[in-house]
Amino acid sequence: MTQAEASTSRFALSDTAFELAPLRAALLSAQAGAYASFEGWVRDHHAGRAVLGLRYESYAELALSEGEKVLAEALERFAVVDARCVHRVGDLAIGELAVWVGVSAAHRDAAFAACRYIIDETKARVPIWKHERYADGAADWLHPELPAAG
Amino acid sequence: MTQAEASTSRFALSDTAFELAPLRAALLSAQAGAYASFEGWVRDHHAGRAVLGLRYESYAELALSEGEKVLAEALERFAVVDARCVHRVGDLAIGELAVWVGVSAAHRDAAFAACRYIIDETKARVPIWKHERYADGAADWLHPELPAAG
């Protein structure tokens, strides 16, 4: 993700670790009294199995357009000032940041609701897949029957 | 707020601007897959009036104990890993950070719910008062009939 891409789109994919401070700063606004954010971190366990690390793969073209759609829907449904989402792709270690959502709004109801909407819809619709490596030597693509609870 | 205070208590008051990165970093955990945070920023308007800036005053002794109680309740009610809250006191300009809440959890339901609980209860119960200065020259303490919507 380059700075230019970040400034022209609300949803981005990043194949390297990214800084949160500039993403948050881009949402600062004198009209906004509330800011809600969500981060997904790589956990050391999943469904009872010890996880060593994971890889995210995306269908980038469709992920970017579907992600933008999710953000546009959030801006339309909730009284927010602005919102952004960045999702990592590639190899991630335990504890690494996998996804970040930030929303600014006049009031906290809208900030929380939009933030929740964006992470829920991103997990449910945006073509990104998680490949987990387990401590027992196995590795698997996650293709949940229903959107993941994490 | 000193580092020592921050590490031994979950709720803190700060009479100067504070850095978010170390607060967030203190909540990082290999067991946590979700992190929700909320920030309150000083808005340029309130109830239709232009706001120039504000001051937060607290009854520090009671604010700290009541704030800790709110955080302890959140940890008991929701399946979270850890949670923190820092509230500014003193003079703040438009756009400045007034309050920060951070919550880490295995799953996002608990992270969002606990984050919301902490900011709602803090606004409703912790003895901190906002004094707003308006563009029309007036200034007022806010003593809401009901907890503020912001």
Add this chain to the structure above:
Amino acid sequence: MSRLTVLYFASLRDAAGTASESVEADARDLRGLYEILRERHGFVLPVERLRVAVDGAFARWDEAPRAGSEVAFIPPVSGG
């Protein structure tokens, strides 16, 4: 009669012109103490909109004032 310290915050402090004062509390309970001080300082807020704390912990309005204690009247809060 018991001498105690009263703390004022926010609009109560502005109205009282002081953040704290030492008072002779000749009231049966904390509610009565507030009514006396409300009349003295012209506080606008009725007791129903306040909470009361004694020595740094929330207390009940029907508690008797204790000599040497620190009583705080807590106007509706507006943090966040």
Add this chain to the structure above:
Amino acid sequence: MSRLTVLYFASLRDAAGTASESVEADARDLRGLYEILRERHGFVLPVERLRVAVDGAFARWDEAPRAGSEVAFIPPVSGG
């Protein structure tokens, strides 16, 4: 018969052993195309659990395969 490109992701790519291939699509619709490729590569996922995209946009399973288009079969996603 129309020649088009098929993209595979995640477990479908592992099963197919390739991220994309050029195929002769002699199927009436995209559902039929998937069933042919499922049999060829031994895909485990039934069509009901997939979505389909054509040229970078979600499409309907009853659309006819278009020559020169890029068709992607989207397994259940697991981002976040």
